[in-house]
Amino acid sequence: MAANAPFKTKVPRNANMAKLQAGYLFPEIARRRAAHLLKFPDAKIISLGIGDTTEPIPDVITNAMAERAHALSTVDGYSGYGAEQGEKKLRAAIAATYYADLGIEETDIFVSDGAKCDISRLQVLFGSNVKIAVQDPSYPAYVDSSVIMGQTGLYQEDVQKYGNIEYMKCSPENGFFPDLSSVPRTDIIFFCSPNNPTGAAASRDQLTKLVKFAKDNGSIIVYDSAYAMYISDDSPKSIFEIPGAKEVAIETASFSKYAGFTGVRLGWTVVPKELLFSDGHPVAKDFNRIVCTCFNGASNISQAGGLGCLSPEGLKAMSDVVGFYKENTKIIVDTFTSLGFNVYGAKNAPYVWVHFPGRNSWDVFAEILEKAHVVTTPGSGFGPGGEGFVRVSAFGHRENIIEAARRLKQLYK
Amino acid sequence: MAANAPFKTKVPRNANMAKLQAGYLFPEIARRRAAHLLKFPDAKIISLGIGDTTEPIPDVITNAMAERAHALSTVDGYSGYGAEQGEKKLRAAIAATYYADLGIEETDIFVSDGAKCDISRLQVLFGSNVKIAVQDPSYPAYVDSSVIMGQTGLYQEDVQKYGNIEYMKCSPENGFFPDLSSVPRTDIIFFCSPNNPTGAAASRDQLTKLVKFAKDNGSIIVYDSAYAMYISDDSPKSIFEIPGAKEVAIETASFSKYAGFTGVRLGWTVVPKELLFSDGHPVAKDFNRIVCTCFNGASNISQAGGLGCLSPEGLKAMSDVVGFYKENTKIIVDTFTSLGFNVYGAKNAPYVWVHFPGRNSWDVFAEILEKAHVVTTPGSGFGPGGEGFVRVSAFGHRENIIEAARRLKQLYK
Numbered sequence: 001m002a003a004n005a006p007f008k009t010k011v012p013r014n015a016n017m018a019k020l021q022a023g024y025l026f027p028e029i030a031r032r033r034a035a036h037l038l039k040f041p042d043a044k045i046i047s048l049g050i051g052d053t054t055e056p057i058p059d060v061i062t063n064a065m066a067e068r069a070h071a072l073s074t075v076d077g078y079s080g081y082g083a084e085q086g087e088k089k090l091r092a093a094i095a096a097t098y099y100a101d102l103g104i105e106e107t108d109i110f111v112s113d114g115a116k117c118d119i120s121r122l123q124v125l126f127g128s129n130v131k132i133a134v135q136d137p138s139y140p141a142y143v144d145s146s147v148i149m150g151q152t153g154l155y156q157e158d159v160q161k162y163g164n165i166e167y168m169k170c171s172p173e174n175g176f177f178p179d180l181s182s183v184p185r186t187d188i189i190f191f192c193s194p195n196n197p198t199g200a201a202a203s204r205d206q207l208t209k210l211v212k213f214a215k216d217n218g219s220i221i222v223y224d225s226a227y228a229m230y231i232s233d234d235s236p237k238s239i240f241e242i243p244g245a246k247e248v249a250i251e252t253a254s255f256s257k258y259a260g261f262t263g264v265r266l267g268w269t270v271v272p273k274e275l276l277f278s279d280g281h282p283v284a285k286d287f288n289r290i291v292c293t294c295f296n297g298a299s300n301i302s303q304a305g306g307l308g309c310l311s312p313e314g315l316k317a318m319s320d321v322v323g324f325y326k327e328n329t330k331i332i333v334d335t336f337t338s339l340g341f342n343v344y345g346a347k348n349a350p351y352v353w354v355h356f357p358g359r360n361s362w363d364v365f366a367e368i369l370e371k372a373h374v375v376t377t378p379g380s381g382f383g384p385g386g387e388g389f390v391r392v393s394a395f396g397h398r399e400n401i402i403e404a405a406r407r408l409k410q411l412y413k
Numbered sequence: 414m415a416a417n418a419p420f421k422t423k424v425p426r427n428a429n430m431a432k433l434q435a436g437y438l439f440p441e442i443a444r445r446r447a448a449h450l451l452k453f454p455d456a457k458i459i460s461l462g463i464g465d466t467t468e469p470i471p472d473v474i475t476n477a478m479a480e481r482a483h484a485l486s487t488v489d490g491y492s493g494y495g496a497e498q499g500e501k502k503l504r505a506a507i508a509a510t511y512y513a514d515l516g517i518e519e520t521d522i523f524v525s526d527g528a529k530c531d532i533s534r535l536q537v538l539f540g541s542n543v544k545i546a547v548q549d550p551s552y553p554a555y556v557d558s559s560v561i562m563g564q565t566g567l568y569q570e571d572v573q574k575y576g577n578i579e580y581m582k583c584s585p586e587n588g589f590f591p592d593l594s595s596v597p598r599t600d601i602i603f604f605c606s607p608n609n610p611t612g613a614a615a616s617r618d619q620l621t622k623l624v625k626f627a628k629d630n631g632s633i634i635v636y637d638s639a640y641a642m643y644i645s646d647d648s649p650k651s652i653f654e655i656p657g658a659k660e661v662a663i664e665t666a667s668f669s670k671y672a673g674f675t676g677v678r679l680g681w682t683v684v685p686k687e688l689l690f691s692d693g694h695p696v697a698k699d700f701n702r703i704v705c706t707c708f709n710g711a712s713n714i715s716q717a718g719g720l721g722c723l724s725p726e727g728l729k730a731m732s733d734v735v736g737f738y739k740e741n742t743k744i745i746v747d748t749f750t751s752l753g754f755n756v757y758g759a760k761n762a763p764y765v766w767v768h769f770p771g772r773n774s775w776d777v778f779a780e781i782l783e784k785a786h787v788v789t790t791p792g793s794g795f796g797p798g799g800e801g802f803v804r805v806s807a808f809g810h811r812e813n814i815i816e817a818a819r820r821l822k823q824l825y826k
Contacts, residue, residue: 006689007660010631011600013690014540017699027497027705052493062486065714066479072677073475080465080675080808084440113526113678113712120707124537124561127427144706148537187424218423247420262493263713264485265526276419277426286430292440293557294533299526299712300676301478395493 016150019162025140025381026050032366033375040373046404048332048393049375051196051350053260055324055397057305058317061259064308068301079300084292086111086268087303093310094268098253102240108272108284110291111306113265113298115226115254116141119190122222122250122269123149125283125290130187133166135178137197137382137389139224142190160384169385172344172355176200180209185217191239192224194231197382197391198353199345201235207242214248220275220283221249226267229258229322231348246272250283257325257350257395258318259309266302325350328401329394335405336392339412350394353379357388364390372407429563432575438553438794439463445778446788453786459817461745461806462788464609464763466673468737468810470718471730474672477721481714492713497705499524499681500716506723507681511666515653521685521697523704524719526678526711528639528667529554532603535635535663535682536562538696538703543600546579548591550610550795550802552637555603573797582798585757585768589613593622598630604652605637607644610795610804611766612758614648620655627661633688633696634662639680642671642735644761659685663696670738670763670808671731672722679715738763741814742807748818749805752825763807766792770801777803785820 022028029049037043071077085091091109099108112118119141128150134142146152146165153163161167166186168178176198191210194201202210214221223239231237239249254267271284297303308314332352336343344353356364361378368374368390377393379386396404435441442462450456484490498504504522512521525531532554541563547555559565559578566576574580579599581591589611604623607614615623627634636652644650652662667680684697710716721727745765749756757766769777774791781787781803790806792799809817 006687006693007628008631008689008691008693009627009633009661010691011539011543011633013692013694013699014538014542016540017538017702018694020702050494054491054493056487056491057485059483059486062482065482065485069475069478069482069714069718070472072470072478072673073472074469075810078467078469078673080467080673081463082676114709116709117707120537124533125427125430126424127429128541128563129427130424141706148703148706150541214422215420218421220422220424248422260485260491260493263495263710265709265712274419276421278421278423279426280419280421281426281431286426289430289433290561293554293561294530296527296529296678297676299678299715301482301714302712305482397488 016148019147019152019154020144021155025377029375029377032369036369043373045373045375046396046400047375048396048404049377051257051393051395053257053262053395055260055321057260058314058321060311060313060317061305061308065301065305068304082297082300082303084295084297085288086297090303090306093307097310097315098238099240099270102238103246104240104270104272108270110269110271110287111298111303112267112269114256114267115224115252118252118267118269119222120145121290121294122287124294125287126188131164131166132188132190133168133183133186134190134383135170135192135195136167136384137170137379137386138190139192139196140382143383160380167383167385170195170198170200171385172342176344177202177206180213185219187219189214189219189221190224191221193235194227194349196227197351197377197379197386199349199351201231201233201348203235204241207236207239211239211242211245211248215244218278219248223249223251225251226254227257227349228253229318230326230350233348235348240270246274248275250275255306255309258322259305260321261305264302264305266298266306325394328396328398331401331405332392332394335408339409352392352394354390354392355388356390359388361387361390368408368411372404372411374404374407429561432560432565432567433557434568438790442788442790445782449782456786458786458788459809459813460788461809461817462790464670464806464808466670466675466808468673468734470673471727471734473724473726473730474718474721478714478718481717495710495713495716497708497710498701499710503716503719506720510723510728511651512653512683515651516659517653517683517685521683523682523684523700524711524716525680525682527669527680528637528665531665531680531682532635533558534703534707535700537707538700539601544577544579545601545603546581546596546599547603547796548583548605548608549580549797550583550792550799551603552605552609553795556796573793580796580798583608583611583613584798585755589757590615590619593626598632600632602627602632602634603637604634606648607640607762609640610764610790610792610799612762612764614644614646614761617647617649617654620649620652624652624655624658624661628657631691632661636662636664638664639667640670640762641666642731643739643763646761648761653683659687661688663688668719668722671735672718673734674718677715677718679711679719738807741809741811744814744818745805745807748821752822765805765807767803767805768801769803772801774800774803781821781824785817785824787817787820
């Protein structure tokens, strides 16, 4: 050993962390974007990669947050620790706005600092001895948090999957809804609808099948509805629209993509009191304990923003924001369609899922970045089922969307 | 089975969750407080229990947050997802303010939504196969998050300890610093100084011993410095003041108790790049992955508040807030001392650790609540070493502190 060899502790690295492949997808894309900028310092990069909102937050909402911030400097307006589960008024407003008539009560709602954080807390709740299923492709946080919690086997390079995870293929062939008759039972089923990245929203009929499947198997569905407000057709906006779902499902949701809260951080998770572990213990009781022990509630200022979102003016303003991004979506769809590509999603989601049959997703990503200075997301970053696709996000200023469309037309004409 | 027996999933409850005893301490206290109010609806309860700040946030800080909130409704001022590790400016300001000359760099700083949340993320990072040591008594989140992660055995009712955790007794007899010669090696050592609940700050000499102990054993210290600004004597304010600490320590800190940010949620954790697992892998690399996968950064508005805190006016304002609570501390110390109690802590912390020799902490808690309508925290809630003590928090409006002192004098005269 060299005299100046670095000191090492005797603490073993967590073997689960060592299983993780490369970087988490979006930081990896940020790294490649930065490398591109080094190579082309003058490139006017347009980012349609990470699904990051770009439009200002409606001021009815920011005013509510500024007001709360100012109030915190007054004796009467100051508040310290809030309830770990969220402020009562906000929990009530979420229940009333999104779950009226669905039998979900204020006490079933846990306010969070975002869906990603709650997914991770749910994994901590479930622990190491469960097996999960995910849509393939799917938002990477489900799989990566499962790996971190030790629920999986090693990554298998040949199939690009981790051991002990059930990947439910979602492709144009099955209308982006898995063939449940071929899916083995798992404890947990992560299901995102409208889906990130494919943009597909499951129909009422499909979700009814999913709930029945969970019930038959005694599984728990973790339903990610972060894009529900983008639904244009009659697909359910909540899993709890399906009868019986309260006994088998958790729903996680977020203000990020409606109000532009990606940086403000606010979401919620519904854990119905009817949902029970095999020993009859309510899941919500354990989740409450996790929230109290590992979390201290979302920022009170963000929560004031949430209340602003759910005021009549706030709801209207959010709907306008969503409408704006939906117009962007249409521009992107028209662009790729006019170039002869098959595109999916888009109707009920701010994502366009573009097919490049037979091509490697990262190659297409690199090609679009190199030649059009446009950042997309390689489909294979969401699982092997995403190979041959790229996800194009509709979050962007209008002029950028139009300019990206122009460059893409030039590239693929 | 009854026809209308509730449906149970087949998902097993996480056995680690089942190990946890009763409620997390502070929600349990809140529960008892609520029960007391039901019994005495007119009681003017004064809460010196949970260490929750009560004084308004200085407006130089709230103005910064309001300004950022308003900016988010403008095209130029809007920002979406920030860096998961925190905004570059804030990381740089934290490094410059608290770690100048200590060799800690901006990139070693991870901004968080509070120390409790980061403790939990650190436990997820370490995984199930480590053994921890804690001061006894100590802040319950260390032990409870360890239980949740499956690092421990069952709770042993007779000794009031979990199996496979090393409890390092800290009492008046050893000056609240453990006798390290009798402490077996563990992978992780949670160490809080100034300590919550005892209020004891470790001296430079003691911390030098602690770092040497960690180095000899190849352990990692998780050093919780959430109360460092309350230090009045020459005790170190950061573990990194001790030479060599960067190779064995992580430090977690928070704006909560300085700026009144308990509800705003902002803290940070320092993971020096010099800290390595036994295989040479940098701990910071894995923590970065945890932060990217399980967290999405603290609220941008809270981070603007953090920058406000670290401005020259903000630093002065925080120091005034800390000074105010320190005056409260003196009133509480004088009260108990005049009544003949032995009190500890207080000099370097906003907590007074009051000795009730031979009595059960929860009984004393109940007595003070029933007879003086004052909420304290039972020492045994922090571990068996806290039995016979109660923690009295100095966070409160001045008139409440004075009134609580009056009631306590009446009760124990």
